[in-house]
Structures are given as structure tokens and as C-alpha cells.
Amino acid sequence: METAVRKLFERYENLFNRSLGNDVNMDEVASLYASDFIAASPAGVMTGKNDDQLKQAMEQGYARYRAIGTKEMRIRDxxxxxxDEYHCLAHVAWTAIYAREDRPNVAIDFDVHYLVQKLSDEAKVFGWVSGDEQALLKKHGIG
Structure with a gap:
């Protein structure tokens, strides 16, 4: 399980960074996720399906990240x-690097907790729990 989960997040990090360069295939990104998912943050809880609506929302999200100066997303740990034998919770520590016009780049550390399922050889995300991204960005003068 651990090898499959680490491989999943290596792909996740790679695809995220490619998306920041506007070079990503949304089908590849969607392949990281199970057919259905749940997400929780201080903004509330939502559920969704891995469909065209998800791809569109993710494309818009990546465009927003580019617009606020996100240059790189790096896994720290x-x-x-x-x-059980099919499921785990993956605690991923990220560092996001943001470019700002008249000031030095800023690095922001944050954690996301992912629910992961491995039914065959490949692990997929079926949920995540994150903190208040908007408050964290505002605290650092981003966005």
C-alpha cells in the first residue's frame, strides 16, 4: 500500500506543477481520483463525482493558482x-512557492489529509480534509 500511495502523490505533485505551466491533461489529473469523492474544509463538506464538472472545476482552480502567482507545489513529507488492507489516510505536508512582483518569493507550508483507496495496483484519492486555504494565503499577502 505504501509504495502505491507514494507513487500516487509523486504523480499528483508532478501533474500539479505541470498545470502551473499550463501544460496538463485534465484526464490525467482526474485519473488521480476515485469515481466519487468527499472534501472537507472550514468552508464546509462537499461530495462530487469524477466527471467533466470536476475537470472543469480543477482547470479553473489551476488558473486561479497561476493568477495569484503560484510557481511550484512541493511535497515535504x-x-x-x-x-485496512484497501484504505489509508495519507498526511501530506506541502510547500507552495508564490512569486510576487515587487517582493521576494514566499513559501507557505500547509498540510492536507487524503483518504486513499487501493483496489488494484493503483491507489486513488477518494477524499481530503484541508485547512482554511484563503485565510492562510491572506495571512501571507497572497491572492
Whole structure:
């Protein structure tokens, strides 16, 4: 399980960074996710399907990240808490690098906790829990 989860997040990091350069295939990004998912943050809880609506929302999200100056998303650490032989919680520590016009780049550390399922050889995200991204960005003068 651990190898498959680490491979999943290597792909996740790679695809995210490619998207910041506007070089990404949304089908590839969608392949990281299970057919259905749940997301929770201080903004609330939502559920969704891995469909064209998700791809469109993700494309808009990447455009927003580019617009606020996101230059790189880097994984600092991954720790895995097994749930059973098919599921785990992956605690991913990220660092986001933002470029600002008249000031030095800023690095912001944050964590996201992903629910991951591995039914065959490939692990997929079926949920995530994150903090208040907007408040964190505002605190650092981004966005």
C-alpha cells in the first residue's frame, strides 16, 4: 500500500506543477481520483463525482493558482496511517512557492489529509480534509 500511495502523490505533485505551466491533461489529473469523492474544509463538506464538472472545476482552480502567482507545489513529507488492507489516510505536508512582483518569493507550508483507496495496483484519492486555504494565503499577502 505504501509504495502505491507514494507513487500516487509523486504523480499528483508532478501533474500539479505541470498545470502551473499550463501544460496538463485534465484526464490525467482526474485519473488521480476515485469515481466519487468527499472534501472537507472550514468552508464546509462537499461530495462530487469524477466527471467533466470536476475537470472543469480543477482547470479553473489551476488558473486561479497561476493568477495569484503560484510557481511550484512541493511535497515535504508523506506519512501514511493504514485503515485496512484497501484504505489509508495519507498526511501530506506541502510547500507552495508564490512569486510576487515587487517582493521576494514566499513559501507557505500547509498540510492536507487524503483518504486513499487501493483496489488494484493503483491507489486513488477518494477524499481530503484541508485547512482554511484563503485565510492562510491572506495571512501571507497572497491572492
Amino acid at each position: 508523506i506519512s501514511i496511517s493504514p485503515i
